[in-house]
Amino acid sequence: MSNEVKDRETGNAFLPKFDAAGLLTAVVQHVDTGEILMLAFMDQEALDATRKTGIAHFHSRSRGKLWMKGESSGNTLNVIEIRVDCDQDALILKAQPAGPACHTGARSCFYRKLTGNRLETVGDKA
C-alpha cells in the first residue's frame, strides 16, 4: 500500500479525494433516526460552503453549479456531523432536516422499494 493510500485511510488529515469530475458522493442521513434522506454530489465549492454555513450545499450535475438544498423550498438540511469513508471519496452528512428532503415532498428520496420487477411505495408516501 502506498503511503498516500495509507495516510488517507488511517490518518487524521482530511484529504478529500474528488473523482475525475471533481466530485465527492454525499449521503444525507437523519441525525436522530438514521434514515437515509437523499444522495447528492459535492465539489470543493459545495464542501466549503457546507462547512462554512452548516447548511448542506451540493453541486448540481445537471445545472453545473452550486446548489443550497432548500434554497427555493426552504427545506434546508442543518448538518450536525460529517463522516468520511476509508478512501475519502464519500461523505455522510448527519443532518437535521427543516422539512421533506425530497423535491417530491417525501421525507426521503428513497420512498420506493424493489419488489420483484416492480417498485412499491413505502414510508411516508405509501
Add this chain to the structure above:
Amino acid sequence: MSNEVKDRETGNAFLPKFDAAGLLTAVVQHVDTGEILMLAFMDQEALDATRKTGIAHFHSRSRGKLWMKGESSGNTLNVIEIRVDCDQDALILKAQPAGPACHTGARSCFYRKLTGNRLETVGDKA
C-alpha cells in the same frame, strides 16, 4: 416535467438511470441498525448479479470489473431489501453483513468524523 421524468419519479416501473459511465450509486445500510456501512457503484451487470444471488455485487471503478463484496474476505453482504430514489440513479441496499464491511476491518467504512480540520476516529475503530 417530461413524462419520462414523471414515470421515473412516481411510477412503479424500475427504470434505473445509469450515469455517463454506466453506473448507479449504491449505499449499503445495515438492515437492523440503520448504520451506513459503505458506498459503491453498480453497473447493469452488478445490479443483475445482486438481484439474482441476493449477495451484493458492485462494479470496481479502479479495476473496471464486476466485484462481489467479500469474494476474498468472506465478508459478504446479504441484501434484504433494495430501495430506489426519486430519479432512480441511486439505490440503498439494506443488508445483513457477514462481517466488517470495510476492507480496513472496521464495521463501517465511515469510521471517522470531521472535527474542525481534522478527522477523529469514532465507532468500532476508536
